[in-house]
Structure formats: C-alpha cells, structure tokens
Amino acid sequence: MKVLLYFEGQSVIGKSGIGRALAHQKRALSSIGIQYTLDPSSTDYDILHVNTYGPKSAKLVAKAKRLGKKVIYHAHSTEEDFRNSFIGSNKLAPFVKKWLVHLYSQADFLITPTPYSRELLRSYGLTQPIAAISNGIDLQRYYPSKEKETAFRSYFSLSEEQKVIISVGLFFERKGLIDFVEIAKKMPDYTFIWFGDVPMYSIPHNIRRIVKVDHPKNVLFPGYIKGEVIEGAYSAADLFFFPSYEETEGIVVLEALASRQKVLLRNIPVYHGWMENGVNCYMGTSRQEFITLIEQITSLQLSNITEAGFKTAQSKSITEIGRELQIVYQAVLDESYNQSMYQQIVE
Structure with a gap:
C-alpha cells in the first residue's frame, strides 16, 4: 500500500x-x-x-x-x-x-x-x-519542559509572578480574536499573548487594525513562532484561552492538553463528546463569564483538571x-x- x-x-x-x-x-x-x-x-x-x-x-x-x-x-x-x-x-x-x-x-x-x-x-x-x-497530536513534543518554559519567559521578558494567558490561531474573527482583546482590556494585570499569523492583506480592516494598533499594552501579537518558545508557552502560561466560535476540531486545543495546561474554551458543538466542562476543561459563553473563569482558574479557585485533559490528548x-x-x-x-x-x- x-x-x-x-x-x-x-x-x-x-x-x-x-x-x-x-x-x-x-x-x-x-x-x-x-x-x-x-x-x-x-x-x-x-x-x-x-x-x-x-x-x-x-x-x-x-x-x-x-x-x-x-x-x-x-x-x-x-x-x-x-x-x-x-x-x-x-x-x-x-x-x-x-x-x-x-x-x-x-x-x-x-x-x-x-x-x-x-x-x-x-x-x-x-x-x-x-x-x-x-x-x-505529537504528545512528546508538548510535554512540559523547564528549559522550554524558561525560553518562553525570557523571550517575552516575563517575571515569574506575571499572570499570562495565551491563545493560538490565525487572525480571524471566527477564532474569537475580538473577544480576546476586549477581555484583556478588562484585565490589565494579566498579559495576553496571541500566537499566530496570516497575510495581513487577506483579513478585514477591523481585524487588521486590532492586530496592528488597536489593542491594549497587555496584549501581544508576536506572530507565528515555532520551537521551544511556543512549546514552552503552552506549559508555562497560566491558562490556554481559546474563544473560537467555530472549529472542525482545533489542533491547538490538543496541543494545550498535551502540555498539561489549563484550558478554557467557548462552549460550541464541536467539543461535544470529547471535551466536557469541569471534567477536562472549563467552558464559557460570554465575555463576562470568561473574565470570571479566568480569574477563578488562575487563582486556583477551581479544581485542577489538567490530568484528565492530558488523558484526552493521549487518546488522540x-x-x-x-x-x-x-x-x-x-x-x-x-x-x-x-x-x-x-x-x-x-x-
């Protein structure tokens, strides 16, 4: 064959x-x-x-x-x-x-x-x-590594105390980019990093403007980064926040789960049957709900369910x-x- x-x-x-x-x-x-x-x-x-x-x-x-x-x-x-x-x-x-x-x-x-x-x-x-x-998912690539986590923190000059929220995706409205930025505006004590890239000429003006200039200082758009920096980001961040409105799966979700990272998703149909709120991830539907969940997850008020998330990644x-x-x-x-x-x- x-x-x-x-x-x-x-x-x-x-x-x-x-x-x-x-x-x-x-x-x-x-x-x-x-x-x-x-x-x-x-x-x-x-x-x-x-x-x-x-x-x-x-x-x-x-x-x-x-x-x-x-x-x-x-x-x-x-x-x-x-x-x-x-x-x-x-x-x-x-x-x-x-x-x-x-x-x-x-x-x-x-x-x-x-x-x-x-x-x-x-x-x-x-x-x-x-x-x-x-x-x-390539499990071993995303296993937590102190060396990779140090590379990530060093790349962005982040202190050990700095709370960091990451997301990964193309610059699409569908991916929840607008919500990501608007939520960051309400949470100035957190650093929000959106990894990913797309040719700027191909996206609508409002999204292009958000990425280039119209976002607060606590939001970073470093572009497409591969290797130890992004792999270290998955495990070193305080939360992987993926507010996408529509996916056929979401490989980045699997990458975060494989990194034993806490995961916050929008509650949309694609996750039904393999991602479950409060079991292997947390889910929200509105900006205010996401803000509350981010605060609760990063302050350890909610149960740590990363091991269940990792088992989900293992199955794939x-x-x-x-x-x-x-x-x-x-x-x-x-x-x-x-x-x-x-x-x-x-x-």
Missing part, C-alpha cells in the same frame, strides 16, 4: 491547523509502516489522500480518478468555518460550500476530524462513508491516528480490516 498525501497552498495556510494535520499524517503513516509520497506527479500510489480544496487539488483528484486510483478527501474545511475569516468570506461562503460539496462528492471516502464536522458534511447531502478521525496520539487511518485505507482498498474499529470511526 502506498499513499499520495497532498496539500495545496502551503504558503498561505501551511501555518494553520490544516498544515500541522499534514505533518501529523506523515508521522502517523511512518509510525505504522505505510509508504507515502508527497509528489503530485507520482503515479505509483494506491490512494490519493488530499487535504485541500484549491484548483490544483481538484485537478489532482480528476487525474487520480482517470488513473483508477482510490480517492480519500480529508474534509478539514466546511462552510461554517470559512465564515468570518478572510476578506469577503461571508459573501463567498455559500459558493465555497457548493465547491466543497462538488469536490468531496468525488471521493470514495471522507475523513473529517470530529463527529460534529461529520454531521455538517451529512447535512450537505454527502453520502459516502465518513470517518471521524482526529488530526492527532499520532500512533493511534495512524492505526485508524490504516483501517480506512484497508477498507477503501477492499482488504481485510478491523471491523470493530471501523464501526467506531465510521457511521
């Missing part, structure tokens, strides 16, 4: 969760001994596993179909999570949905990160088998994702496969 993994638009969305999903797929397949190629000109593969929905992706799918290859579409994207992102995204969203349905309908099999996103795809009228498989390790992908690949190729596991990940 050999798989062609394809990802279009690396320069635009390679720093997003989808970009990290591709890296996780490569690791996952290597962990279980499945051969893969990243070369779209290749023809010696059995399955095309495509992650993106641009014109090059569509062309490659058509080519694979002509060659008689099996096609798996990894449905990271939906109309819902396209809204409130790039300039004009809300006007384009209905057309994006039609395009997604056109592309996804050509696949032999669909993979999407959560049962929630699977339900969305079903509501689009798609009828293929759909597996809900997490994008996964790259090795486990590799096993689930293998089951889907085998089913698509009509080979013998683990029927009980298959039923767990497919409707």
